[in-house]
Amino acid sequence: MTKYAYYPGCTLYTKARNLDLCARKAAEKVGFELTEMPSWNCCGAIYNATSDDLAAQVGPVRNLAKASQLGEKLVTLCAACYNVLKRVQDRLDQPGNEIESERLKTFVDEKFERSVKVLHYLEVLKNDIGWDRVKEKVTKPLAKLKVASYYGCLMVRPKEVLGFDDPENPQVMDDLMRVLGAEPTKFDFKAECCGGYLVVNRREVAKAASQKILDNARAWGAEAIVTTCPLCQYNLDKLRVLTDGSLPVFYFTQLLGVAVGLNLDELGLEHSAGDPAGFLRSKGLL
């Protein structure tokens, strides 16, 4: 079984432990293993885009240095960790950035062995495992479940750096849903921002942005939404107005878990709003 170094990040052991839990279990079912990298630190949660602020890059650089001692690949699940680590690695690797890159590495008390390929779990499924092998492991197809795949910002932008999916019409989660037997719906706001961290001090703005996404998914006939970011999940799931409570918001790993036969207690559904377990039961999936 292929082993990958895994960076969980701050949120996956606490408020998004349901994302972590079934991701690991489902990985084992489809043929890979996530091994947490030792003594990781916070990635900073958001990429700092000013040209001179090297201090903000030191945290992620330390993670990359640690990971580089383990191998070439580092797997992430949180869209924010994925975005930050990948962009910082890209900054280190950019031709013309050699002096800055060396300076950054000297701030870190770790040996930087090699450039790290930061991968999202979805990239592992798609490119390393392959859709055919994932399909073979499906024991409970999500028969015709109409799902809107919501990617948000951090999985697809900036396109020059992330580049593994189309920033306007990303496909990877739709492809996964199809492999699992579900029916991905069309959806205009796949990569529209949910308001992100504005929920901390501009709650109404995030709520309005999230509501637009939910309304659009519903208008296209979606029965559920699937996402990969703990903050998107929170904004879409917990900020919605009560009248909209019937559209459940799942992590892609939860639906993957259902399809590969994980038990109810391995899915972590109790952390979500509404009654996602009841919804799955009503669809004959639990």
Place this chain on the structure above:
Amino acid sequence: MATSHPSSELLEQLQTLSGQNVSDCYQCGCCTSGCPIGEAMDPPPSKAIRLLQLGKAQELLDSEGIWMCASCLVCGTRCPRAVDYARIAEACRALILRSKQSRVDPDTVTVPELEEIPQQAFIAAFRKSSV
């Protein structure tokens, strides 16, 4: 012919920090029309860049709009002239934060919020809006 004005130094600073050249923008409005919070953002991205083109950098720095950006990068991704407004807003915020003026006070976060909101949001919000 270029004319000098009092805020040209400030504009220079913003262009260096953001790595963007504001005169590249031809005001097509793609950024603003795509901005998920453009309706609530004052000024919205294209107007913010226009202020800089007109030499009104201080006006942008004093605005609310720069604090409303969620850094979703849709503006820069769609810009036909490769101007990244998210980086300009970041540079504006950085100048204010570096003069030790916070916009969000971590002490004002309430316990229910702390228990509920994913910590990635707190870290991001504090990084973008507090010293």
